[in-house]
Amino acid sequence: MVSVTVPLSLLPSPWFTGMPILTELDDSAVEYEADSLRRPLMILAGLTLFVIAILALHRQFTAIDYTQLVGAMRAVQGSPLVIALLLTACGYTFVCGYDLLALSYLDRHLPPRQTLITSFISYAFSNSIGMSMLGGSVVRYRLYSAWGLTGFEISRVIGFCYLTFWLGFLALGGATFVIDPLVLPPATRLPFETVRPIGLLMLAGLGGIVIWMLRREKPLRLYRWEIHTPRATIIGGQILVASLELLCAAGVLYALLYRVIPLSYGQFLAIFLLALIIGLISHVPGGLGVFEMIMVAALPRVPPAQLLGALIVYRLVYYLLPLTLAALALAVLEWERADKRVRRTAGLLGDAVQGLTPSVFAAAISLTGLVLLISGVLPAAPARLQLLDRFLPVAVIEGSHLLSAVVGVLLLVLGRSLHRRLDAAWLSAIVLLAMGSLLSLMRDGGYEQAILLALVLVALLPCRDAFYRRSPLLEEQFSLTWLLMITAAIGSTIWLGLYAYRSIDYTSQIWWVFGLDAHAPRFLRATAIAAITLLVYTTVRLMQASSPPLDPANGRLLADAHPIVKANDRAAANLVFLGDKSLIFSDDNRTFLMYAISGRSWIAMGDPVGPVKEWPDLLWHFREFCEEYQGRTIFYQVHPEMIDLYLDMGLTSMKIGEEARLSLKDFTLDGPGRRDLRQIAAGMEREGVSVSIVPPEGQRLVMPHLKRISDNWCRDRNATEKGFSLGWFSPEYISRFHLATVRHERRIVAFAAIWQAAPGTEMAIDFLRYDDHAPDGIMEYLFIQLMLWGKVQGYSWFNLGMAPLADLDQDALAPLWNRLGNLVYRHGEHFYNFQSLRQFKEKFAPTWEPRYLVFPRDFALPIVLSDLTRLISGGATATPPTHR
Numbered sequence: 001m002v003s004v005t006v007p008l009s010l011l012p013s014p015w016f017t018g019m020p021i022l023t024e025l026d027d028s029a030v031e032y033e034a035d036s037l038r039r040p041l042m043i044l045a046g047l048t049l050f051v052i053a054i055l056a057l058h059r060q061f062t063a064i065d066y067t068q069l070v071g072a073m074r075a076v077q078g079s080p081l082v083i084a085l086l087l088t089a090c091g092y093t094f095v096c097g098y099d100l101l102a103l104s105y106l107d108r109h110l111p112p113r114q115t116l117i118t119s120f121i122s123y124a125f126s127n128s129i130g131m132s133m134l135g136g137s138v139v140r141y142r143l144y145s146a147w148g149l150t151g152f153e154i155s156r157v158i159g160f161c162y163l164t165f166w167l168g169f170l171a172l173g174g175a176t177f178v179i180d181p182l183v184l185p186p187a188t189r190l191p192f193e194t195v196r197p198i199g200l201l202m203l204a205g206l207g208g209i210v211i212w213m214l215r216r217e218k219p220l221r222l223y224r225w226e227i228h229t230p231r232a233t234i235i236g237g238q239i240l241v242a243s244l245e246l247l248c249a250a251g252v253l254y255a256l257l258y259r260v261i262p263l264s265y266g267q268f269l270a271i272f273l274l275a276l277i278i279g280l281i282s283h284v285p286g287g288l289g290v291f292e293m294i295m296v297a298a299l300p301r302v303p304p305a306q307l308l309g310a311l312i313v314y315r316l317v318y319y320l321l322p323l324t325l326a327a328l329a330l331a332v333l334e335w336e337r338a339d340k341r342v343r344r345t346a347g348l349l350g351d352a353v354q355g356l357t358p359s360v361f362a363a364a365i366s367l368t369g370l371v372l373l374i375s376g377v378l379p380a381a382p383a384r385l386q387l388l389d390r391f392l393p394v395a396v397i398e399g400s401h402l403l404s405a406v407v408g409v410l411l412l413v414l415g416r417s418l419h420r421r422l423d424a425a426w427l428s429a430i431v432l433l434a435m436g437s438l439l440s441l442m443r444d445g446g447y448e449q450a451i452l453l454a455l456v457l458v459a460l461l462p463c464r465d466a467f468y469r470r471s472p473l474l475e476e477q478f479s480l481t482w483l484l485m486i487t488a489a490i491g492s493t494i495w496l497g498l499y500a501y502r503s504i505d506y507t508s509q510i511w512w513v514f515g516l517d518a519h520a521p522r523f524l525r526a527t528a529i530a531a532i533t534l535l536v537y538t539t540v541r542l543m544q545a546s547s548p549p550l551d552p553a554n555g556r557l558l559a560d561a562h563p564i565v566k567a568n569d570r571a572a573a574n575l576v577f578l579g580d581k582s583l584i585f586s587d588d589n590r591t592f593l594m595y596a597i598s599g600r601s602w603i604a605m606g607d608p609v610g611p612v613k614e615w616p617d618l619l620w621h622f623r624e625f626c627e628e629y630q631g632r633t634i635f636y637q638v639h640p641e642m643i644d645l646y647l648d649m650g651l652t653s654m655k656i657g658e659e660a661r662l663s664l665k666d667f668t669l670d671g672p673g674r675r676d677l678r679q680i681a682a683g684m685e686r687e688g689v690s691v692s693i694v695p696p697e698g699q700r701l702v703m704p705h706l707k708r709i710s711d712n713w714c715r716d717r718n719a720t721e722k723g724f725s726l727g728w729f730s731p732e733y734i735s736r737f738h739l740a741t742v743r744h745e746r747r748i749v750a751f752a753a754i755w756q757a758a759p760g761t762e763m764a765i766d767f768l769r770y771d772d773h774a775p776d777g778i779m780e781y782l783f784i785q786l787m788l789w790g791k792v793q794g795y796s797w798f799n800l801g802m803a804p805l806a807d808l809d810q811d812a813l814a815p816l817w818n819r820l821g822n823l824v825y826r827h828g829e830h831f832y833n834f835q836s837l838r839q840f841k842e843k844f845a846p847t848w849e850p851r852y853l854v855f856p857r858d859f860a861l862p863i864v865l866s867d868l869t870r871l872i873s874g875g876a877t878a879t880p881p882t883h884r
Helices: 038-060 068-074 079-106 110-131 135-149 151-181 197-213 232-257 265-282 288-300 304-338 340-377 382-389 394-419 423-444 447-466 480-500 508-511 517-544 557-567 573-578 612-628 641-649 670-688 705-716 777-792 816-827 834-841 857-874
Strands: 004-008 022-023 220-222 225-227 584-585 593-600 601-606 632-636 652-663 689-695 738-744 749-755 762-769 797-804 847-855
Touching: 022 197, 068 304, 079 110, 079 151, 079 232, 079 304, 110 135, 110 304, 110 340, 110 557, 135 151, 151 265, 151 834, 197 232, 197 557, 232 265, 232 304, 232 480, 265 288, 288 304, 304 340, 304 447, 340 394, 340 423, 340 447, 340 480, 340 517, 382 394, 382 423, 394 423, 394 480, 394 517, 423 447, 480 517, 508 517, 557 584, 557 593, 573 593, 573 749, 573 762, 584 612, 593 612, 593 632, 593 857, 601 612, 601 857, 612 632, 612 641, 632 641, 632 652, 641 652, 641 847, 670 689, 689 777, 705 749, 705 762, 738 777, 749 777, 762 777, 777 797, 797 834
Parallel strands: 601 632, 762 797
Antiparallel strands: 004 022, 220 225, 584 593, 593 601, 632 847, 652 797, 652 847, 689 738, 738 749, 749 762
16 A cells, blocks of 8 residues: 555645645546535536537538548648657657656666656656646556655655646747737726737746745745755756747647648647647546637637648547557557566556556547547548548448448457456447447548557557456446437537438438438448447446345355355454354355445455455446445455555555464463463463353353343443444353353353354454453463464464454654544553553564455545444444345
8 A cells, every 4th residue: 555645736626725634545546536515516517518519619610511621621631640659759759858857856766768758658648638647647656656755755756747837838828928929809898908918917926936946945834744945056057948838839739720720839839728728627538529619719710621620630649649658558568568578577567558458458449439439420531431432332331331330439449358357348449449440440441440449459459468357248337428428429420421411302212322422321320320339338237236235144145155254264264253243245155245224334354254265246236336335435454465456446555553462373372482471371260260261052051141141241331332343242152152261260251253264364353351259361371272272273374353443554744634643542452452452462472464344435535434433332223235
C-alpha cells in the first residue's frame, strides 16, 4: 500500500485550490468516484454542455454539404499535414519535459526511457478522457511506483506537472494578449477594447507567483506536509516547456488552417488558449464539442467547411493517434512483462502495467466502436465501392454494413467489461476487432478503420493476463451511466448521418433500396440495427435485475460452508458459524465471502474463504452486487498478500492494526526468553489450576457453568454481546468447537472456544471469559496450555488476534488516519486497552502481520468507520441479505 497525497486542485474542477487531502491512489483514479449525488450531476452537466455544443455547431454548419466537408478533410494533406504531425511529436516531447523537470526537482534520477514512457502514456490517456491531469495521475502512480518512487514523491510529481501547465499558460497567454491583442466584440461590454489588460493581469499574476516562490526560504507547509519551492532554473524550465507544448498544440491546428485563416499566429493562439481552458472547465472528455464551439464562434471569417474539416483532422492527429501509440507502448510493456525470460525481473513494473491495461483498453475499445459506427453511416468513396463491386456481390456489401454496426455497438458495450477485467471480454474484443477490421474492408474499402482496429487488436493480444476474471459477460452489473454514454455515442452517429443525408427525401420505400450508391438507405438500416442491438442488450440486463432476499445465512448455506472452512488455512473463517452474516459463494461452491450490512456499508469480514485462484471473480461479484443496490463495498481485516486485488477493483486500503501469530513449531517453555512464561505456568499449577479440552459431544454437562461465567462476565463489565468479528455465547455456536475449560480447585473459572483450521495450519481462540474467582495470570496460563496442545495436535500457527491501531506510521508524512490512530493508541487506555492488549500478546514473542480496511474512498471514511463500529458492537439494524 502506498499513501499518495493529491491536492484538491488536481481533481476535475477548476474551482478547487491548494488545500491538500489524502487518498490512497489506485486503479480507482481512472474511474474517479465522487459521491452518489455529485457523480450523476457531473455526468448530466457534461452531457448537457456536449449537447449544447453539438446544437450550436449544427446551426453554424447547417449550410455545409457533407461532400464539402469530406473534400475539406481530404484537402488537408501535403505539407500542412506533415507539419501538424511533426508539431504533434514536438508537443508530446515537450510534455515529457514536465516529468523530467519534476524528477529533477525531487532530485530523483530515472533512466530517460522510463520517464518518457510514463509521461507519454499518461498525457495521451489524460487527453482522451479530458484535459485535466487526473487521468494521467493514475498512470504516473502505477508506473512511477514500479520505478521505485514513493507515494508522496508521486503526488509531488503530479502537483508539479499541474503547476507547470498553469505557469506556462499564464506566461504564454499573458504575452500573447499583450503583444498581439485580440479586439473584443462590443457585446462583451467590457471597459477595454482589447484583451491587453487581461494579458497584463496574467503576467502580473505569474510574476507574483514566481517572486513568491523564489523569495520563500522556508518550506511550504500544507497542513502536515513540507514542500520546498523549486529553484529559479526549475521554474524557468517549467515556464519554457509548458509554453512550448502549448505553442505546438496550437501550431498543429494553425498548420491545418494555414491556407484559409485570416489571422496572425498570435491572434489565433489567443483564441486557441481560450477554447482550451473552456474545454477543460466543461468536464466534457477532451473538451469534445465545447472546444470546437468556441473556435467556430471566434473564427467567423474562416470558411465553415474548411474550419470543421481541420478541427476533425486535429482531433485525429493530436488525440487519436497518440492514444493509439500509447496503447501500443503499453502492449510492448505487457509483452516484456509476460516474456518468460524477464518475468522474474518484471516485479512491480509488471503489476503496474497490468493495473493500467484494462483502463487503457476500455477507452481504446470504446473509441474503436465509435469509429466503426461513424464510418459506417457516412457515404463511402465511389472509387472504393467500384473496386469492391468487382470482387463482392452487393448483398455481401450490404450485409457487411449491418454487421459492422452490430460490432460497433458491441465494442462500445464491451468497454466496461474490459475495465472490469473479464477474461470473456478480452476474448470477445479480440474476435470483434478482427471482425470489425475485415468488415470495414468489405463494406466500403475503409482501410483506415481496418488498420486502426488491427493495431488495437495487436496491442491487446499480449495483455491476456490482465483480464483474469472468469465470469460470464451478462452477469456483470448493469451500469446506467455507461448505458447513457453508449446512447449518446449512437445518438451522435445518428445526428451525423442525418446531417450527411439531409437532402434525402425519407419515405418508407427508402428502407428497401439496395445498390452501390444507396448510401442513405444503408445508413438507415445500419442505424436501426445498432439501436436494436443496444435495446436488446438493455432489455436482457434489466430482466436480470432482481431484489435481494433479506434472510441471514441459513442452515443449508452453513452446511455448504462447513467443508470449505475445515479445508481453509485461517482459523477466523469459523466466524461464519455465528449465523449473523450473509454468504456469497463462487460458481463452483468452493469459495465464499461472508458479509453484513450496516447503513449503506456492505462489510465483508476478512478475505474470501477458499482457493486463492477463485478470489478475483468472487471479489468482483461482491463489489458489483454492492453497487447494484447502492451500497459501499467494505472489507474488514484483510491480509496484505492479496491487497492488489482490492486495488484493482478501484478501492483503497488503510492499515488498522496488526495481527499476532505464533509459530508452534518453534514454541517451547525452555530457554531464557521463556522464563516468565515458565514461572506463570508453574505458579498456576501450584495453585491447583488445570486446563481441560472438552470436545463438542462432552459439553452438555458443563454448558450451565459456562453460561453462568459468561453472564457474570458481561454483567460485571456492563458489556453486551458483540458479533460480526467476535463470537457470542450461544450453545448452538460454541458447541461446534472444542472448548478449553480452566478449573481452579475443581471449579470451572474460565473457558474459551477453540477455532481450528485445516490440520497442520492454524488454530486460535474466539472469545475468553472468566469469573471473579479466577486467579491472576489465568489468561497467560490458558494461552500457554493451548499453544502446547496445538503443537501436539500438529498445528503450525497459533493466532492471538489483532491489536487495533498498533504500529501505524508516525512520521510527518503519514496519513491523517495513522496519526489520529497513533494518538488514540497512546492516550486512549481509558476507553480501550490498546497498549495493554499489544503488550499482553507481545509476551509470547509472536510474528506481527498488518491488517487493512479496504473501502471506496477517503471521503466516506468517517461514515465507513461509524457503520463498522455499529456493526461490531451489535448496533447495526440492517438485516443482511443472502445472495447465492
